[in-house]
Amino acid sequence: MTATSRSGTGTRRRVTTMRAAMAERFGGPEVVVVRDVPVPEPAADEVLVRVRASTVSIADHRMRAADLPRGLGFLRVVALGAFRPRKPILGMEAAGEVVAVGRDAAGFAPGDRVMVMRGSRMGCHAQFVTARAEGAVVRIPDAMSFEDAAALAFGGYTAISFLHQVALGPGVDVLVNGGSGAVGSSAIQLAAHAGARVTAVTSGRNADLVRSLGADRVIDYEREDFAAGDETWDVVVECVGNAPFTRVERVLKPGGTLLLVIADGPAMLREKGQSRRSGRRVTHEGTLFGKPVVERLVELAAAGAVRPVIDRTFELDDIVAAHRYVDTGRKRGAVVLRLP
Incomplete structure (x- = not known):
């Protein structure tokens, strides 16, 4: 199964590579580079999502800089990687459109607008990402922009999980x-x-x-x-x-x-x-996880009970500047990353 894109002539062409922001080693914002990498292949129970927006969060900072809280250094190799990030494509959440559906992935169709929370699996700072259909992926209202959905996802998911x-x-x-x-x-x-x-x-x-x-x-x-x-x-x-x-x-x-x-x-x-x-x-632990959290978040947003706070928006090519800004510790709400 391969992603497709419509060309200027109106015909569809196969898309086998994508652009992705990758932290190829631990370090400061400058270690993040944009590369061409293969489009991920969705498993039978997964959907393939064309990412339109994600965010750069404190989680991305920790993964990139190997910056764990005091007393948790012993988890570095297991959680982050020994010599370089275990998950080089960062990004915990995404908003975009379903472009392909695995044979066992029920409930979604190409064209569905969705919010995805991949959490520690990362991978959302790329043009395409996969998600289990039964996992933390839900449709979003037509009136909700991809930038707003991405901005809500990380903070909203964590807040619901804890306050539950x-x-x-x-x-x-x-x-x-x-x-x-x-x-x-x-x-x-x-x-x-x-x-x-x-x-x-x-x-x-x-x-x-x-x-x-x-x-x-x-x-x-x-x-x-x-x-x-x-x-x-x-x-x-x-x-x-x-x-x-x-x-x-x-x-x-x-x-x-x-x-x-x-x-x-x-x-x-x-x-x-x-x-x-x-x-x-x-x-220090939340008590609600997965699809129920994302469903609740979208429901609350649709009702106007929770809205995103977007500090700044960066394009994928400006990913280093986005990381530098997050590293200041002064962001308000979310720093959104737009995918081309």
Whole structure:
């Protein structure tokens, strides 16, 4: 099975190669290059998707730079690769059109507009990618642009997976540390949609943004330490990496939950003991995965309950500049990558 493309004369031609951004060794943004590589062949239970948009995220930074959180260096060879990235074509998610369907891949047809979450399988910074029909791939509404779908996917997927394990609703106080990032901006919207009172921790320049997403209160971390005051929360969503349980215990209500979207090795090792001792739940893991998450995300987006936050958009040929910008740690929402 081979992808096809319509030529200027209106006839279809076989497409056997594609352009892809590849990290051929570990290092800075400059190690990412655009190459011509073979179009992947979908298995019997897969669809082949023509990628129109993806994002460059913190996950791509970690894979490219071999930059794992403190205490997790021992996972480098297994998770990333020994001498070069195990998955050289980065990109966790994509939005595009189905161009081919495997014989056992039910529910899709060529031309379907879809959102794909490949996660650690990567491969979405390329013109074509495969996805299991029963996996995390769903159709998107005609009114949703490919750029918006891609921008929603990474942060929205992670936020839903984590927030699924807490009861949100009126009277529940939620703090999102890192409210302007891809995951944080989605978490604010999901919590606010459920009726919770949301406090967002971000820089002053992002205050208006997080308020527009549904934050009831904004704490400027450059002026105020949210963990030093008297206010307490039922749920703390930690999206930065600077708020372990030892810092937030005093502001987490009895029976509350700390969701460590970003956590280092010591925090992961201590969370079970901290949970038993304190009577509060501490976890670095989500609880909902795969197609149900993407279906829920598309449903919420179609209803207007969650919208993408796009900081900047780059073309594939500008992939190095996109990585450089993500490496600054100052992006708001998603950095979108458009595929030609």
